[in-house]
Amino acid sequence: xxxxxxxxxxxxxxxxxxxxxxxxxxxxxxxxxxxxxxxxxxxxxxxxxxxxxxxxxxxxxxxxxxxxxxxxxxxxxxxxxxxxxxxxxxxxxxxxxxxxxxxxxxxxxxxxxxxxxxxxxxxxxxxxxxxxxxxxxxxxxxxxxxxxxxx
Amino acid sequence: xxxxxxxxxxxxxxxxxxxxxxxxxxxxxxxxxxxxxxxxxxxxxxxxxxxxxxxxxxxxxxxxxxxxxxxxxxxxxxxxxxxxxxxxxxxxxxxxxxxxxxxxxxxxxxxxxxxxxxxxxxxxxxxxxxxxxxxxxxxxxxxxxxxxxxxxxxxxxxxxxxxxxxxxxxxxxxxxxxxxxxxxxxxxxxxxxxxxxxxxxxxxxxxxxxxxxxxxxxxxxxxxxxxxxxxxxxxxxxxxxxxxxxxxxxxxxxxxxxxxxxxxxxxxxxxxxxxxxxxxxxxxxxxxxxxxxxxxxxxxxxxxxxxxxxxxxxxxxxxxxxxxxxxxxxxxxxxxxxxxxxxxxxxxxxxxxxxxxxxxxxxxxxxxxxxxxxxxxxxxxxxxxxxxxxxxxxxxxxxxxxxxxxxxxxxxxxxxxxxxxxxxxxxxxxxxxxxxxxxxxxxxxxxxxxxxxxxxxxxxxxxxxxxxxxxxxxxxxxxxxxxxxxxxxxxxxxxxxxxxxxxxxxxxxxxxxxxxxxxxxxxxxxxxxxxxxxxxxxxxxxxxxxxxxxxxxxxxxxxxxxxxxxxxxxxxxxxxxxxxxxxxxxxxxxxxxxxxxxxxxxxxxxxxxxxxxxxxxxxxxxxxxxxxxxxxxxxxxxxxxxxxxxxxxxxxxxxxxxxxxxxxxxxxxxxxxxxxxxxxxxxxxxxxxxxxxxxxxxxxxxxxxxxxxxxxxxxxxxxxxxxxxxxxxxxxxxxxxxxxxxxxxxxxxxxxxxxxxxxxxxxxxxxxxxxxxxxxxxxxxxxxxxxxxxxxxxxxxxxxxxxxxxxxxxxxxxxxxxxxxxxxxxxxxxx
Numbered sequence: 001x002x003x004x005x006x007x008x009x010x011x012x013x014x015x016x017x018x019x020x021x022x023x024x025x026x027x028x029x030x031x032x033x034x035x036x037x038x039x040x041x042x043x044x045x046x047x048x049x050x051x052x053x054x055x056x057x058x059x060x061x062x063x064x065x066x067x068x069x070x071x072x073x074x075x076x077x078x079x080x081x082x083x084x085x086x087x088x089x090x091x092x093x094x095x096x097x098x099x100x101x102x103x104x105x106x107x108x109x110x111x112x113x114x115x116x117x118x119x120x121x122x123x124x125x126x127x128x129x130x131x132x133x134x135x136x137x138x139x140x141x142x143x144x145x146x147x148x149x150x151x
Numbered sequence: 152x153x154x155x156x157x158x159x160x161x162x163x164x165x166x167x168x169x170x171x172x173x174x175x176x177x178x179x180x181x182x183x184x185x186x187x188x189x190x191x192x193x194x195x196x197x198x199x200x201x202x203x204x205x206x207x208x209x210x211x212x213x214x215x216x217x218x219x220x221x222x223x224x225x226x227x228x229x230x231x232x233x234x235x236x237x238x239x240x241x242x243x244x245x246x247x248x249x250x251x252x253x254x255x256x257x258x259x260x261x262x263x264x265x266x267x268x269x270x271x272x273x274x275x276x277x278x279x280x281x282x283x284x285x286x287x288x289x290x291x292x293x294x295x296x297x298x299x300x301x302x303x304x305x306x307x308x309x310x311x312x313x314x315x316x317x318x319x320x321x322x323x324x325x326x327x328x329x330x331x332x333x334x335x336x337x338x339x340x341x342x343x344x345x346x347x348x349x350x351x352x353x354x355x356x357x358x359x360x361x362x363x364x365x366x367x368x369x370x371x372x373x374x375x376x377x378x379x380x381x382x383x384x385x386x387x388x389x390x391x392x393x394x395x396x397x398x399x400x401x402x403x404x405x406x407x408x409x410x411x412x413x414x415x416x417x418x419x420x421x422x423x424x425x426x427x428x429x430x431x432x433x434x435x436x437x438x439x440x441x442x443x444x445x446x447x448x449x450x451x452x453x454x455x456x457x458x459x460x461x462x463x464x465x466x467x468x469x470x471x472x473x474x475x476x477x478x479x480x481x482x483x484x485x486x487x488x489x490x491x492x493x494x495x496x497x498x499x500x501x502x503x504x505x506x507x508x509x510x511x512x513x514x515x516x517x518x519x520x521x522x523x524x525x526x527x528x529x530x531x532x533x534x535x536x537x538x539x540x541x542x543x544x545x546x547x548x549x550x551x552x553x554x555x556x557x558x559x560x561x562x563x564x565x566x567x568x569x570x571x572x573x574x575x576x577x578x579x580x581x582x583x584x585x586x587x588x589x590x591x592x593x594x595x596x597x598x599x600x601x602x603x604x605x606x607x608x609x610x611x612x613x614x615x616x617x618x619x620x621x622x623x624x625x626x627x628x629x630x631x632x633x634x635x636x637x638x639x640x641x642x643x644x645x646x647x648x649x650x651x652x653x654x655x656x657x658x659x660x661x662x663x664x665x666x667x668x669x670x671x672x673x674x675x676x677x678x679x680x681x682x683x684x685x686x687x688x689x690x691x692x693x694x695x696x697x698x699x700x701x702x703x704x705x706x707x708x709x710x711x712x713x714x715x716x717x718x719x720x721x722x723x724x725x726x727x728x729x730x731x732x733x734x735x736x737x738x739x740x741x742x743x744x745x746x747x748x749x750x751x752x753x754x755x756x757x758x759x760x761x762x763x764x765x766x767x768x769x770x771x772x773x774x775x776x777x778x779x780x781x782x783x784x785x786x787x788x789x790x791x792x793x794x795x796x797x798x799x800x801x802x803x804x805x806x807x808x809x810x811x812x813x814x815x816x817x818x819x820x821x822x823x824x825x826x827x828x829x830x831x832x833x834x835x836x837x838x839x840x841x842x843x844x845x846x847x848x849x850x851x852x853x854x855x856x857x858x859x860x861x862x863x864x865x866x867x868x869x870x871x872x873x874x875x876x877x878x879x880x881x882x883x884x885x886x887x888x889x890x891x892x893x894x895x896x897x898x899x900x901x902x903x904x905x906x907x908x909x910x911x912x913x914x915x916x917x918x919x920x921x922x923x924x925x926x927x928x929x930x931x932x933x934x935x936x937x938x939x940x941x942x943x944x945x946x947x948x949x950x951x952x953x954x955x956x957x958x959x960x961x962x963x964x965x966x967x968x969x970x971x972x973x974x975x976x977x978x979x980x981x982x
Binding site: 031033034035036037038039042045046047049051052054081082083085137138139 | 346349350353593640641642681682683684685686687690692693696697698702703704705706
């Protein structure tokens, strides 16, 4: 990962990093059409030019429910298996380069974070939690499903 | 044929490229089952394809490889290194031959015997079970025509080198013989252009909005209009580029079916229906192979030999019917044959034998489930492996390919009656007609194809009742289940909207009808449907998203799924094989719109008269004239049926429902308390001479209803069609009268006629001096005369009017018109 470009964002008050290769662009979120009966972490859909983006609230997707988080109304656009998503975060901070490879910390990151984090990564502006997209997009239900399957 | 050949080459290359990695991996680990399956499918497809072209060497090679691999799959042979090498050598040879075919070169000289011998070397040792039935060299196709041979020799000189790129054909529609030039393009490029054009449309809309705000600017508006027109054209063209009628796919089938049936000694008639259904070009490519596989299977296994058919009491010619239907967000392609049907027991036995299910599982499975086991990998029921449909590999590939694009396949079959495969393909990026509805301030789209009718009425009129948790309405005398969209979506809905819903009557593909209650209807138009993220699709409510003209995203409801989730779908019916004469003539009864007027009387008016049902605020009724009027769509229309007393506290939020009646020439509005429904006038009509406004009384659902006499209504209240009753007027025959006087007279409501058709009922406008001369000659006009003078001096004779004295002229015309006798001609026209 050394030298990789990272997009740094604040999620639920923590500094997180996305690989810049995953992030197609950062947009200002316009009107969001809510999707009734969709999972809670899916805020709705929004239009980016002629494209429809699924808006994922990262805070809820990680599992921090019951709390409202501020947002700077900007979102990172990512694509996963042919679908485009807009990731709603507290704020987009910066783009920087990674220093070294992602690693674990003793004691872990806590259950919610561990599910979505690839590991801690050192960057030019300090350490950040590297987020894995598939786990994030799957939402908190995914983990519950796994636990139920394991039981 | 060139086209098909090019297709074959492109496809084989694509598969070679895709499987090259698999081959290497298999070499490393010959026991890897998944890799084995992939390679097996490759050679199987090559074998199948070269059956249609005359490539006996290719067919032999692939058949040999397929047999060897099949033994491995069946556990009759261990994939050792020697076998892997031999198979790889065959695949390499296939690649060489494909190159040769494309370049138009002769095949490599080397004999294939050595390669075939190499894969078969240890075969006898393992082949122990009935493999003798395999016909080793049965691969030579029987119906290769001279043209194909020719095509082979010539192999596509017209194709450019781009054909070697792994891209799909961009325009298979261009027939081989036509001179239309075609090129191949990657689909991604088309996608990019298409989304670019969509962006342009949105940018244009934005610009249009800003221009409107800035006010009229002639120098900009002109070019902007042009831009709009061009953009619309381009958008249409791009859309057409992606969409293709399924016809192009059906077009090649009759030939294929003919060849196959001749080869198998069967007689098959093919019936294609729904060729005009449009499908994404890429989707057509995706279903091409699955469709071919199923057809081959149907002819090979489904349809019996002519003698067997006759013995079974059927026509000796088998019927293979293909039907494509767009049903909402999916295209359903149904392939049905009237052959022997699937044998449940044999399938079950086979499934147990191959270890797919256990005997215990089998007894718990429904017939349907067992039949659908044929899509499991490695399943086959054919006793004799033939060159045509092979070992059942087809169906698992079919399912795999369809599932890759989000489609599905299922089979239904009646023993001895036939088999029916139903492929469901999603409409990714298809354009469908849709209806936009609103509920709880949010908009949703419904595919138009489901919409049967839109009903606007109060809950009471529809007899909305709750039966347990289910709501029912009464629609044309039938109880129809009703879903509240707000409840389906778990949205909050205002009480007012709930009491006074708008119902969209939806007809499912199975024929079931149900009502969906929404707050209001917006509009309908073409929607470009885009797929949704998997997590959203999982809700089972939405089929896609679309952007409205203003760029707002809107969700497309998955009606079929919503209905299924609420158990509104009855058991699927086998409709396809029904005789076609279902549309037996039903005698059309006259229909009428049933309503309750403000006196509380239940009345009806013939449906043909009802133009529309309007809703207008009470405040829009203008009482200033002798009779009330309402402005609707910029037209002032007379209004009747209002109660004597003022509408003080109207029920419907200060709105009144109006039936807009039309006699073809003029419209009038009939205010009603409640619109009920359209009904058939099935009971006898009993005239009521004592009520001038009633045509008859009749019984509807056992209750008496007054049928309004439209003739009397329009005679009394209709805006009298102007043309029929205009008094006629003839003018002097000069330039001034034509250009200046005539428009004034016409706009005052008079018909200008030529002088020679004048009769006593025609008002004549003449210049005084002309009149004097005419009078002197005894040729004065028979009817009333208005005399004009050239000078405004008032001293002149009061019997003349100054020609620019507008008021006096109109007054004179009006006075003359009043004194006119009713002409017999006009009386006749009014009768």
